Amino acid sequence: MSPSLTYKGVPVWRHTQVIQWTTQFVSGILVVVLVSWFAANMINAVQDREIPHGFSFLDREYQTPIGQHFLPYESSDTFLYAFIVAATNTLIVSIAGVVLATLLGTFIGIARLSGNWIISRIALIYVEFFRNVPLLVQLFFWFYIVLALPPVREGYVLADRLYLNNAGLSIPWLSVSGLGSSLGWIGLVVVAIVAGIVVHRWLVIREIRRGSAPDPLLMGIATVFVIGAVGWLVIALSSGTAPFTVSLPSPHGAFGRISDGFTMSGGLMALMLGLVIYTASFIAEIVRAGIQSVSRGQIEAARALGLSNARTLRQVTLPQAMRVIVPPLISQFLNLTKNSSLAGAIGFSDLTNVAKTMTQTAPAVSIFLMIMAAYLAMSLTYSLIGNLYNKRISIERR
Amino acid sequence: MAAEVRPVGNPPLPPPILERGVIGWMHANLFSTWFSGALTAVSCLVIGAAAIFGINWILFNADWSVIATLGGQLVIGQYNTELACPGQNCFWRPQVSVLLVTLILGMMWGLAGGGLPKRMGIAVAVILSAFALLPYSFERMGMDVRLLLGANIPALGIGWAIARYTPLGTSRNVALSAVVVFVAILLLVRGGPAIPGLEPVSVRHWGGLMLNLILAVGGIAFSFPIGIALALGRRSSLPVVKLLCVVFIEVFRGVPLITLLFMSQVLVPLAFPENFPQNSLFRAAIVITLFSSAYMAENIRGGLQALHPGQAEAARALGLPSWQTMLFISLPQAIRNVIPAIVGQFIALFKDTSLVYIIGMLDVVEISRAFIQGNPEYLASTKELFLFLGLVFWVFTYSMSYVSRRVEENLGVGRR
The missing domain is CATH 1.10.3720.10 (MetI-like)
Incomplete structure (x- = not known):
């Protein structure tokens, strides 16, 4: 007889599946109970205290001015339109900020790796300082620097083109004469770019087959410019129109107010300075880490x-570094977009600032749902673009 | 065993002057190419100009009096005002909190026995004590404030001794003390109606x-x-x-x-009931x-x-x-x-x-x-x-x- 080692099986409460399903069930129930308790309280509060709710306010007139705005806006416009204007402000600030911060950040990141000791030290100090100081402090600092600029009539003027004063910075800007006439020009640009891409592709294929060819990228860019220039001449000579006119800023009236051109308000200027300089310090570290991650053997x-040196950088180092750079870079773009919500502190009307003002005359719950939706939409768009790009450049396993 | 290989002939010459010492370092890091050399020259000029301008501004043009005017408000805000603490002086509470933090730092030093915790603890205690020497009038910063600030150095020592010579000196106990100190600081700063001498101060x-x-x-x-x-x-x-x-x-x-x-x-x-605290x-x-x-x-x-x-x-x-x-x-x-x-x-x-x-x-x-x-x-x-x-x-x-x-x-x- 063998000793009585009868196996009774695992008790029910220790079955992996039982544990797993109980955990899920309990946590699910807990969350549902909690959320419905919050919702019930909120509905009670809304009904008992007669707090306004719903979305009917969207058609009402907002009747509050918005500082600087990129879309045309009047105080008599509706809440919905004002919200869109504010969201566009945030969007434009974030796109311009992302482009400028990427340029500056890449520059500083490469400077960090420079063989020149002084240059790499300067870049290091830049990164360590701006990264470690709250953005809000930096924004206030820049804002007061802008405020301390001389008044409009005594402002700095550069060659009658740039005006810098405490009302902001005025620069020459393109003014498009009208959509009808610009369609032809947009067509030309599209044709030129498509031709450039075709030439680039063709040269790459030829290079692979024959082993030598003119530099595909250079020739591609040259094609775009040549076709663009020839097309411009042809259209301009045949119809006598130009794609755009340059609008120069100039002082007007008794107070020397600057009109025409494009004027960045002081708040916007401080916001852009702060956002770009702050975010660039993070991007610089990402770029440096990315370039350092490419093994020396590759180079x-x-x-x-x-x-050549340039081709090594462009075709060997950068494509591999990009794999490391892109994911954290995208999250910096997101941070920049979200950080632009500090604009309210220095008087620029971004989405959060306008929405905060709106809650004084409109139901807060609805406004918050709208802001969250707007920011989540922007975040998800950035993540989507980033993920698509990341998929395209990720290592192909063979 | 192979015999030791002896160099034949003259001993090797030292590397050329351009490759060694300070000059070698400068050649490699500052002037390796003409471009690098130009960058060095330009950045030296820029740094020099910025340094002259910066030092001039910091020492002569800048007006730092605003920081002295704000003074303690930067550290504790409106905490010790008549509004927050009617009819009494509450400034000692944040100060005792700081002493408790120094105590913990001292305990960490005692636990580690040196290295980074030691340097950090000493730096914090010395800097805090140095604030006691600020050239304020005694009206704005009384003797009690200065004494409590100066007590940071003894507090560090006491913490060190506690960790060294009492059973509290294990990493678990020090971590626990840190938690206790954090809660104690919250209680001390907030106060409570039931505690004599610690009038409640609203978090506002x-x-x-x-x-x-x-x-x-x-x-x-x-x-x-x-x-x-x-x-x-x-x-x-x-x-x-x-x-x-x-x-x-x-x-x-x-x-x-x-x-x-x-x-x-x-x-x-x-989202909470109306009377929810x-x-x-x-x-x-x-x-x-x-x-x-x-x-x-x-x-x-x-x-x-x-x-x-x-x-x-x-x-x-x-x-x-x-x-x-x-x-x-x-x-x-x-x-x-x-x-x-x-x-x-x-x-x-x-x-x-x-x-x-x-x-x-x-x-x-x-x-x-x-x-x-x-x-x-x-x-x-x-x-x-x-x-x-x-x-x-x-x-x-x-x-x-x-x-x-x-x-x-x-x-x-x-x-x-």
């Missing part, structure tokens, strides 16, 4: 194959 | 750097474990748990903190903590993803149950690998505490802004004030990243 192999 | 009057630090320490302490839980939840194989964690993380990461803070003041009170600071602290823990979760998830699966498999093969595998094998390695990201998040949290202006709290940034707004005669010295604030924040955040780099070195990240 040495490229040089051994006879690639 | 908390302010200055004290508020930033309390929010940051509390946020760091809670966002770390919550972040770990969320990261594990997001990697869980249970669909319901995973979904809940993903929604939580993405919503909190997708919306600006400032919007969440504002929401916490307008919407959250509605709440206060605005507590709500803000919770929002900051949850916001930060969503980011923390993503950092820790990154660390877990980067971990070789062999680690967990080996642990399972040795018979560890899955929770022990996670707790003792996977998590420690994952966290060690993402220390820079975690500390970066701590720093971001500390910087984000300046956003509480949106709910009307007077933290160190907002009290400065409000002061300038209320006293337009100081408008011209705003840049001095905010430069100073930037420097204050920088000292704290830079020390955090310095400590993290040292911790990383001690844990041998990148070496094993």
Whole structure:
């Protein structure tokens, strides 16, 4: 007889599946109970205290001025339109900020890796300082610098083109004469770019087949410019129109107010300065880490194959570094977009600031749902673009 | 055995003068190519000009009196005003809190026996004591204040002695004391109606750097474990748990903190019954903590993803149950690998505490802004004030990243 080692099986409460399903069930129930308790309280509060709710306010007139805005706006416009104007402000600030911060950040990141000791030290100090000081402090600092600029009539003027004073910075800007006439021009740009891409592709294929060809990228860009210039001449000579006119800023009236051109208000200027300088310090570290992640052997192999310095950087180092750079870069773009919500502190009407003002005359719950939707939409768009790009450049496993 | 190889003929010549010593270093790092040389020359000129201008401005043109005028308000905000503390002096409470912190630093020094904790403790205690020597009149800064500030050096010593010569000197006890001290500081600063001598001070009057630090320490302490839980939840194989964690993380990461803070003041009170006890600071602290823990979760998830699966498999093969595998094998390695990201998040949290202006709290940034707004005669010295604030924040955040780099070195990240 074997000793009585009868296996009774695992008790029910220790079955993995039982544990897992109980955990899920309990946590699900807990969350549902909590959320419905909050919702019930909120509905009670709304009904008992007669707090306004719903979305009917959207058609009402907002009747509050918005500082600087990129879409045309009057105080008599509706809440919905004002919300869109504010969202556009945030969107434009974030896109311009992303482009400028990426340029500055890449520059500083490369400077960090410079063989020149002084340059790399300067870049290091830049990064360590601006990254470690709250953006709000930086924004206030820039805002007061802008406020301390001389008044409009005594402002700085550069060659009658740039005006810098405490009302902001005025720069020459393009003014498009009208959509009808611009369609032809947009067509021309599209044709030129498509032709450039075709030439680039063709040269790449030829290079792979024959082993030598003119630099595809250079020739592609040249094609775009040549077709663009020829097309411009042809259209301009045949119809006598131009794609745009340059609108120059100039002082007007008794107070020397600057009109025409494009004027960045002081708040917008401080916001852009702060956002770009702050975000660039993070982007610089990302770019540096990305470039350092490419193994030296790759660069040495490229040089051994006879690639020039520029081509090594463009076709060997950068494509590999991009894999490391892109995901954190996208999250910096998101941070910049979200950080632009500090604009309210320095008097620029971004989405959060306008929405905050709106809650004084409109139901807060609805406004908050709208802001959250707007920011989540922007975040998800950035993540989507980032993920698509990331998928395209990620390592192909063979 | 092979005989020692002796060099034949003349001893080798030293490397050329251009390749060694200071000149060699300069040749390699400053003038390696003509372009590099030009950069060096230009940047030296720029740095020189900036230095002359900067020193001139700092010493002669800048008006730093605004900082002296704000003085203690930068540190404690409106805490010791007649409004917050009617008919008594409450300044000793934050000061005793600081003494308690120094005590803990002393205990850490005693525990470690030297190195970084020693240097940090001494630096903090000496700097705090140095504030006792500020050239204020005794009207503005009394003897009691100076004595309490000066007591930081003995407090450090007492902490050191406690850790050295009493049973409190184990790492668990020191960590526990740190928690006790944090709670004690909250009680001390808040006070209570039942405690004689500690009249309650409404959280609306908390302010200055004290508020930033309390929010940051509390946020760091809670966002770390919550972040770990969320990261594990997001990697869980249970669909319901995973979904809940993903929604939580993405919503909190997708919306600006400032919007969440504002929401916490307008919407959250509605979500609780009318007579539910709440206060605005507590709500803000919770929002900051949850916001930060969503980011923390993503950092820790990154660390877990980067971990070789062999680690967990080996642990399972040795018979560890899955929770022990996670707790003792996977998590420690994952966290060690993402220390820079975690500390970066701590720093971001500390910087984000300046956003509480949106709910009307007077933290160190907002009290400065409000002061300038209320006293337009100081408008011209705003840049001095905010430069100073930037420097204050920088000292704290830079020390955090310095400590993290040292911790990383001690844990041998990148070496094993």
